[in-house]
Amino acid sequence: MNKDIASDLRYHRDKRVVEPNVLRGPPDGNAWKHMDKKYPWLDEDALHLRLGVGTDGFNPFGITSSSYSVWPVIVVVYNLPPWRSMKEPFLLMTLLIPGKKSLGRDIDVYLRPLVEELKQLFNPRVVTFDALEGDTFNMRVILLWTIHDLPALASVFGHSTMGYKACHVCLDGTYSQPLRSKIGFLGHRRYFPIHHRWRKSKAFNGKNEKALPLKQLFGKDIFELLQKLDHLPGFKYGKHPGNKKRNASSKDMPGKYFRKMGILFELPYWKDLKLPHNLDVMHIEKNIFESLFGTLLNIDGKSKDALKACKDLEDMNIRADLHLNDTRS
Structure with missing residues (x-):
């Protein structure tokens, strides 16, 4: 790395303006701070990299070919200043996956090389030359989260984002009901204080809201749930006779909307992340x-x-x- 890049990678430690309750970028967020506490060596050297991975499919030919898609997988380096980390010269396109259909659950097959490199960059360490100091150091890398839209979230996370249990936070506790042309998700009042006046209002769905907030499941909780699911070990990528819909007896099974254990759980720190998946701004x-x-x-x-x-x-x-x-x- 050259001197300018080496200096910019230290921005979040040396030049960033820190104010209480002000969020200017990922270093100000709880997800970043949580991993610094979980792995203290991350904060010891500013050159240990924090990354994000973004992916989505699009049709490169517009309306001329509706049966073709391309999936770029782009790595974002959050150590850089905010005005640089999202600029084209500093975005790293690690994969470009073409095909005639959406990747779906099989995206893990294509993510395998990237995941193997991320595991190597986490431990053991990689010797890197620091042009600013004129010396080598042991660089380590951690993936903070992924960025995608809702359909791509289902592919990466492995939990369905369609139907009555589409929320990847509430999972089986998602409150929904059928409407005339769509599904309505109307259980948000459960997160109000118990004596909030809107809990008593019937203007939302005709009922008072008495339900308590759901317990938020973090990476460790989801990992433990996935390990208990009987239908996941037999899953195979691609079209395979074993990948059949479960029978009616499994309709009340916890975690039934999970279709796989995502490949990112192979990263030794993935279950420790506070915010592993993000929906894109658009x-x-x-x-x-x-x-x-x-x-x-x-x-x-x-x-x-x-x-x-x-x-x-x-x-x-x-x-x-x-x-x-x-x-x-």
Whole structure:
């Protein structure tokens, strides 16, 4: 590494402005600090790298070929200053996976070389030359999290993100109910304080909310759950006769929506991470923002205030002022 890069890799320790309760980048977050406490050697040398891995599939040919996809797998170095870590020259494309269909659960087959290198970079150490100090040091690397959209999360994490138990945080405790054209996830009031006034409101789903918050499962909890699942050891990648849907007797089995144990659990520290998976900015800020403000401002093509939405309110017997009026005489 040259002197400029070596200096920038020390930014989070030597030049970063630290203020209480101010989040400017990953080093200010709890996930970063948690791993520093778990592995004190990370904080001893600023040149130990913290990485993120982002992946998603896209069609490089636009609408001319809908049956083709390319999956880049890009590594982000968070030791660099925020204005550099996300710039193109500093993003490392480690894999480029082409194909005629989405990777699905088989993405682990392609991630194998990357995971093997990450294991090697974690332990044993890799001797690296520091151009700033003019000496060598033992560099170690840790993967803090992955970044993707919701369908890619299902591929990497191994838990279904479709259907009634789609939340990868709540897992089997996801509260959902069928609506006319979609599934509604309406159990968010359980996270309010027990005496919060909105818990007593029936304007959300026609009921008072008495449920308590779910216990959040972290990496260690999920790893222990996956080890107890009987249907995972027989899983094989690709189309295989053993990869069949489970029978009706398994419908109440805890963890039934897991399809595999993700390859990232092979990393010795993966189960210790506080925030192993992140949804990308576009799907949280852009899409939700457009839907929310499109509905509030009644923007044509963006509003969710449609016929079926009004009928859903009638079905749940809530918000009578928004029900459709029958003008037939």
